[in-house]
Amino acid sequence: MKKSFIFTYFLLLLLTVSTALIASSGTISKGFVFLIMGISAIKFLLVAFQFMELKKANSFWKVSLILTLGLLIILIVCLK
Template sequence: MKKSLLFTYGLLIALTLFTALISKSDFLSNSVILLIMFFSAIKFLLVAFQFMELKKANPFWRLSLSFVLGLLVLVIVLIK
């Protein structure tokens, strides 16, 4: 298996565990929610670019996906 795939997989596991740990904290301030959303967006981009081969796609699709993801995270954070 490629080292980059194993590294990405390990990073996904680490981000998931860290997100689970901070979500169990006694207080859920806006900064914790923002951090959880940021980690979720990073995990989404890692899966899309590494495992779904989006890194080989047309730049339009890469840019539009990143834009829509940023917009979605922004809307969710602003609603909270």
């Protein structure tokens, strides 16, 4: 169990650094916004399922969280 926490932590660090590199690359187009939001969604789901132990929750909460996150990302990307 501890190894999975450490692996998740380093994966989150790697995704954060990659997001920072993408954001500092210059002009931000709609594709870059979609990529950054996708990486952010992955990070959010990693934290929710691994550290908040959502993986042990009822299926309703899992599905509602994923659908809400997807709707939020679609709204942000479309409004950019």
